[in-house]
Amino acid sequence: MSSTNGRERQGPRCIALVGPYLSGKTTLLEAILFRLGAVPRQGKVSDKTSIGDAAPEARAHGMSVELNAASASFMGESFTFIDCPGSIEFGQEARAALTGCDAAVVVCEPDDKKVPALQLILKQLDDLNIPRFIFINKIDRTESRLRDVLTYLQPASSTPLLLRQIPIWKDEIVRGFVDLALERAFIYRENSPSEVVEMPSDILDREKEARFAMLEKLADYDDELMEQLLSDIEPPRDRVFNDLTRELAEGLITPVLFGSAENGNGILRLMKALRHEAPGVAETSKRLGLGAVNGNGGAALQILKTFHTAHGGKLSLSRVLSGAIADSATVYGGKGQDARVAGLFTLMGSTPQKIAKAEAGDTVALGKLDNMATGETISTVKGTVKQLMKLDVAPGVYGLAISVADRKDEVKLTSAIAKLIEEDPSLSLEQNQSTHEMVLWGQGEMHLRVALEKLQGKFGVQANARPRRIDYRETIRKSVQIRGRHKKQSGGHGQFGDIVVEIKPLARGSGFAFTDTISGGVVPKQYIPAVETGIRDWMGQGPLGFPVVDFTVNLSDGSYHDVDSSEMAFKTAARIAMSDGMPQCSPVLLEPVVAVEIHVPSEATSRVNQIVSGHRGQLLGFDGREGWSGWDTVKAHMPESEMGSLIIELRSATAGVGTFVFKHDHMSELTGRQADQVVTNRKATLAA
The missing domain is CATH 3.30.70.240 (Alpha-Beta Plaits)
Known part of the structure; x- marks a missing residue:
């Protein structure tokens, strides 16, 4: 790698934007793209002009319902940002995407009510071992002191929160900041980069105190720095930045910056921290345990997200972890399956742009990988590919029975749902054999509402939804002995079956048991199975209208006719016995x-x-x-x-x-x- 400004180039990087619902992640993405010159003006979620949240469902509800990717260059280096939804109902979107990211920016508000939601996100980053920054957004709207904010945020983080900046207040409003690593003061300028100013005299003592606190936390993991601090030796600036970079990558600290995404404040300072301190793809590949791809330099990619587009078919958003990949390349998955790349694209929100080749670090969308799934590791080297992650899927907590008005659309419905599940594995479809329903499961009411809207808007399938049926059963409390007799004569061979059965309750969970104590051949052996079959046929709908469980039937007596008896006659006799006897057994509903x-x-x-x-x-x-x-x-x-x-x-x-x-x-x-x-x-x- 070549050196730039005294540091090693990290190659193209992938940064996740995560945070609680309504914290301003999509607005931060817009501010970054505008500040970096990737878009001519900063879009607004409220005006429906943002690059992110461009899906009709996101526009309609004013919230992120799936992740969005967008790329920009900063100081000669390429960054792709993955904007992840903040609602827990759409949390699956981040699970696979985070794996391939170099670092995460956790966007939060100075609001103690959002701390539990913040903890959910930080715990997920802990589990995946993802380096992270915290960006306290909406700093222009708070009256809280930053030290108080850090006090209530710290319990949500398993690592020490390392304050990188302190605010410059004027008239009870944050007008700028001091960078504690650079020891420089900046004043926010509207629609322009912050301006370096002389350090305000009234902030000098606070700056020294906050900088020393930052260095003390860094020194917890650097003995030489600790010795310098104890000896009142000012550490070299390079050492401070090296410690910031190393301790972030090792998951020892969580640097904290702040700003206002809506006003574009603090954006470039965040970008400089990402550029200088966030790890690159080499470190990410090492963290994931990626070795050489079969030892021959092939490309390895991690699929972060699957999209089904209206006209372009399936796109697999992927991070190139090593090597290079070109359009039309053949890739291989975790089960040895192969597919040919039908188009290579960068994404700017929902807009793809075709490219010829992608290299290590790039985040690109690959077309038509029909047999490859989100979370899968793929390679250009033939053979079974080592999988770098196991995609954990949240089980469904909210289910609705779905159907189509016209039965001929049922195949179309299941096909469309299969594509939805490919996009979002936290959706699942249950074919309930007991209630004869298709039940769509998801993470909440809004999650399923959006899924149904996508079915219609993206796949042209109008699905009806209603509360799912509960699989009730019924059983009995009393025993009875009952005769079931079926006799019919209508010319030629007639029908004759005659049985006596004892119906008794069983312990809960016992199911159904059939026995016989026939003696003397009053019911021939060949007809006894027909009696059991008749009972089982009847069990599907008892006196209360539900399947019957936890009871036993013993066939104890009966009679037959040499000519007119048959299996069908004894089946019918069994159903008659059950229909007459069960209402006398004190039936009771089971839930x-x-x-x-x-x-x-x-x-x-x-x-x-x-x-x-x-x-x-x-x-x-x-x-x-x-x-x-x-x-x-x-x-x-x-x-x-x-x-x-x-x-x-x-x-x-x-x-x-x-x-x-x-x-x-x-x-x-x-x-x-x-x-x-x-x-x-x-x-x-x-x-x-």
Whole structure:
């Protein structure tokens, strides 16, 4: 690599912009692109003129619903920025993309109410070992002192927050800043770079104190620097910057800068920090454990995101981790599958621009990799490629039954949903055999709303959505002995089957058991299986209208006719016996109960307990969430019918950050008014 301004060139870099919902990530992207001359003017999300959030769904809702990529050059070096949605409902977008990024800029507001959301993001960066800066946005709107902001932000970070700047206040407004590493003062200028000014005399003491605090934190990981500080020796500026770069890359510190993305303040100072201190693709490849591609210099790429475009087909946004790749190259995936690149593009938001070749560090979109998936590592070297990450997918927490008005569109619907899931793996489709529904699962109400809008807007499929049916069952409380007799004579061979059965309840979860105690051949052996088949056919809809479980039937007696008896006759006799006998067995409704683990900030635990109790839930207890400071995990049993709105209420009670996982646990009796309503609704459905 060649040297530039006394430092090694890092090659093209990829920087993720992450942060809580409404923190201003997309606005920061616009400010960066404008300041770096990549666009002629700074777009606004509110005016629907931004490069990011250009999708119709993002425009309609005024929020990021998928990641956006855009590139620009700064001081001779190339940067691609990946703007990730802030809502937890669209958090899957960042999971794969972050893996291939060199560093992240965590955009946050000086607002203590957003700290839990910030912690979610920082924890994800910790898990992926991604170096990060914090950019405190909207500094022009705060009255809080920066030291107070850092005090409440620090608990959200597992690494020390290292203040890189201090604000210059005038008339209770931040007018500029002092760079603690450079020891220079800057004043913000509207629509222009900040202006270097003489250090204000009233800030000198504060600057010295803040700079020494910064150096002390750096010295925690540099013994020589610590000795210099103890000896009152001013460390060389190069050493300070070297420590900033090394400790950031090693995940020892989180530098903190600030500004106002809307006003373009602090943008160039952030870019200079990224240029000088953020690691490059070589360090990222090493962090991911990428060795030489089969030892022969082939290209290796990480797929960050899959897009299905209206006219260009499938695009796989990818980071080139090593080597170089050209249009029409053949690439190989983790299962040995191959595909030919049909177009190589850079992206400026939703606008692709074709290029001929991409080199290590570049972030590009590859066309028509139909058998390659988000999160996959691909290579130009033939053979099975070592996979650099396992894509963790958040399980669905909110489901809706979906259908099409015209049955001939069902294939089109499933095909379109498959493409949606390729774009966003946190969506999933369940074919529920019990309720005969297609259920689309996602991360919340807005997540599914956007998915349905994409189905129509992008793929031309109008899908109807409604609350999913609950898989109720019924069982019995009493035993009965009943005869089932089927006799029919209509000329020629007739039909004759006669049985006596004992119907008894079984313990919960036992299912169904069939036995026989026939003696003397009163029911010939060849007809006994037909009796069981008839019972099983009937079980699908009991007296209350639901499948029947947890009971046993014993065939104890009966009779037959040499000519008129048949398997069909005994099947019919069995159904008659069940239809007559089951209503006498005191049938009762069973509802599915799930075991749920709810993850919430500790201050919201009491409210969550009330929510669970209000949904007929049984609290099992709570404990600190493992690996999460200031979070709890609440465990409970809840009726599945009460889960539909749980995520909505949970997000409302936790400033949008609460979530849960659940699984079926057992079936429980449901009686009273609620059971009557379920049965009434079922009968209405069957009659329709």
